[in-house]
Amino acid sequence: MDRQMTRGEQNLVLLQSLFPSGEQVYIWCYDDEGSYVASSCPEEARELLQHFFRLFGGMERLLAYGGDETLTGPQIVGSPIGMQWALSYESERDRRLLFVVGPVFYTRPLESQLRIALRPYTHKREEAAWASQLFRLLPELPVLSYAVFSRYAIMVHNTLTGQQLGLDALDTAAEREEGQRVASAGERDRSKVYLSERAMLQMVRNGDINYSAALQNSSLMSPGVPIRGQDPLRQMKTSILVFTTLVTRAAMEGGLSPEIAYPLGDSYIQAAEDCRDSGDLSALAYTMYHDFIYRVHHLRTNPNYSHAIQKCCDYIELSLDRKIRTADLAALVGYTEYYLTDKFKKETGQSVSSYIRYAKVERAKLLLESGDLSVREIAEKLAFNTVNYFIQSFRDTTGYTPAQYRKHFRYGENGAAE
Numbered sequence: 377m378d379r380q381m382t383r384g385e386q387n388l389v390l391l392q393s394l395f396p397s398g399e400q401v402y403i404w405c406y407d408d409e410g411s412y413v414a415s416s417c418p419e420e421a422r423e424l425l426q427h428f429f430r431l432f433g434g435m436e437r438l439l440a441y442g443g444d445e446t447l448t449g450p451q452i453v454g455s456p457i458g459m460q461w462a463l464s465y466e467s468e469r470d471r472r473l474l475f476v477v478g479p480v481f482y483t484r485p486l487e488s489q490l491r492i493a494l495r496p497y498t499h500k501r502e503e504a505a506w507a508s509q510l511f512r513l514l515p516e517l518p519v520l521s522y523a524v525f526s527r528y529a530i531m532v533h534n535t536l537t538g539q540q541l542g543l544d545a546l547d548t549a550a551e552r553e554e555g556q557r558v559a560s561a562g563e564r565d566r567s568k569v570y571l572s573e574r575a576m577l578q579m580v581r582n583g584d585i586n587y588s589a590a591l592q593n594s595s596l597m598s599p600g601v602p603i604r605g606q607d608p609l610r611q612m613k614t615s616i617l618v619f620t621t622l623v624t625r626a627a628m629e630g631g632l633s634p635e636i637a638y639p640l641g642d643s644y645i646q647a648a649e650d651c652r653d654s655g656d657l658s659a660l661a662y663t664m665y666h667d668f669i670y671r672v673h674h675l676r677t678n679p680n681y682s683h684a685i686q687k688c689c690d691y692i693e694l695s696l697d698r699k700i701r702t703a704d705l706a707a708l709v710g711y712t713e714y715y716l717t718d719k720f721k722k723e724t725g726q727s728v729s730s731y732i733r734y735a736k737v738e739r740a741k742l743l744l745e746s747g748d749l750s751v752r753e754i755a756e757k758l759a760f761n762t763v764n765y766f767i768q769s770f771r772d773t774t775g776y777t778p779a780q781y782r783k784h785f786r787y788g789e790n791g792a793a794e
Contacts, residue, residue, distance in 0.1 A: 391475070391532055401518055401528065404476040410439050413473065421516075424509050425479060428459065431506075434476070438463055442474045449541055450533040452526065457490050458482065462529035466536040477532055480518045480525055482585075482670070487511055524687050526674070531683075542679075568747070573622075575746030580623055580665070581630035583673030586693050586739070587665070616648045616661045623668050630672040640667070678724075684709040685723045688716070692732055696739045699759045702728050736760070737773040744782045751778045 391403050402417040402425070415422055429435060432455035441451055441463045450464045461478035494507050520528070530541055579587045624641030628634055644664040651657045677686060688705045705728065706716045720728050736758045743754050755766035770778050 391477075391535060400516070401477060401480065401520075403532070406438065406474045406476070408439075408442050408472045408474060410435050410474075421513055424506065424513060427506055428455070428457075428510065429461065429476070429479070432457075432459070434461055438474050438476060441465075442472050448539070450529040452529060455479075457494060458485050460525065462525065462532065464529070464533040464536055475532065475536060477528060480520045482520070482525070482666070484519050485514065487514070490514075524683070524690060527683050527686070571746045575742050576665075577622060577626040578742065578745075580626035580668055580672060583630060583669055583671075583676045584693070585669060585673050585690065586696060587669055612657045613648050613651070616657060616664075617645055619661060620644050620648070620664055623665060627668040627672050631675045632668070632671055636671070637668075640671075681723050682719070684711065684716075685720055688720065688728075689724075689731070692735050696736050696758055700732050733769050734773060737770050740766070740770060740778065741774070741781065744778055745785050754778065 402415060404415045404417065404426075405413040407413055412426070417425060434453060434455070437451075437453050441447060442465055450462055452460060452462050454460050458481050459479040460482065461476050461480075464475045464477070465472045466475065490511070491507075533539065534541055576587075578584075620641050624637050628637045644660065644667075647660055648657060651660060681689065687709055691705065691708055692700055702713050702717060706713045709716065711719070717728055720726075720731070724731060726734070740754050740758055743749055743757070749757065751767065752763050755763045758766070760766035760769070767777055770776070770781070774781055776784060
């Protein structure tokens with residue numbers, strides 16, 4: 377005779393049905409003492425993912441969250457390698473069942489970045505073996521934008537508790553993402569450095585989540601503040617303090633309130649001062665930039681967009697370097713093409729093709745402002761069918777050709793071609 381499912385297992389089945397069939401998002405259930413109850417994760421990956429959840433302090437956070445009666449909403453917690461989890465609960469008579477959604481990544485991590493971020497944890501042979509298993513599993517772990525994952529966290533929590541919370545109820549713990557090493561010092565073209573930094577700060581103001589390539593390019597172009605001294609770690613700290621200050625101001629210009637931005641920037645500055653390792657400093661700088669961008673992105677997310685349309689918009693933002701077909705978007709959210717195009721137009725006021733074209737032109741403006749790529753190279757980079765179509769789309773959107781826009785941006789009104 378089959379044993380009867382526990383309440384936790386029943387909830388797990390219900391919660392799993394909330395997610396689209398194409399998205400492999402795992403759900404875990406624990407009792408209020410942290411003992412495993414059930415999971416939708418395949419058995420072969422279960423031990424590995426639980427290991428990293430515990431290694432990065434996830435279980436301690438889960439138990440603290442479950443024991444805090446003042447917390448009424450879900451919580452998102454992160455890790456030094458960019459893994460994210462959402463925490464929720466359900467009361468069962470005199471105890472709480474604790475639920476974890478994840479792990480997910482906000483952007484697809486590079487193995488090289490993970491190796492740097494995992495370095496403090498893999499000095500023991502057994503931990504290095506766990507890391508090797510994780511690298512093999514990486515392609516199977518989901519990548520979701522913050523906007524989509526936060527909606528899932530709210531949806532799961534509301535289903536468990538019967539509440540009707542909105543996105544503003546989400547409690548996001550400090551996120552520590554994968555790191556990048558700052559390039560070694562060298563000769564710098566200061567005008568190019570300025571344009572690159574300006575573009576990076578504009579991405580913060582816009583909450584532009586497709587920032588990875590720009591951040592990497594800027595890191596290679598400039599190693600930071602070029603002060604000389606006998607302490608390289610002190611030089612890195614100075615660069616990060618300056619960078620954090622600039623990003624904090626840009627985030628406020630993008631709409632983040634000073635009451636949030638200033639304390640957040642101060643916390644990252646203090647964390648940088650407390651670092652004793654260059655790898656930790658690089659990871660911290662990457663995390664800080666990521667954190668501010670996603671906070672501004674969250675503010676700019678249209679609350680009137682449905683989950684499916686917001687997911688399409690995020691997919692477009694992250695896929696500007698490829699051809700984006702309506703059929704791909706429809707498959708992403710499980711709609712027919714006709715239904716998606718109709719729903720997209722009603723919610724955004726634009727057709728799918730117009731929205732994609734506008735997003736690509738906005739990215740082209742950033743490339744024209746911050747680098748020396750030719751018009752042809754930018755057209756190819758953004759997957760326009762032809763250079764002429766790119767120029768026409770750019771002119772229709774901005775009133776300038778790409779070449780005129782670059783002159784106008786670099787030299788002002790007098791530099792624009794007639």
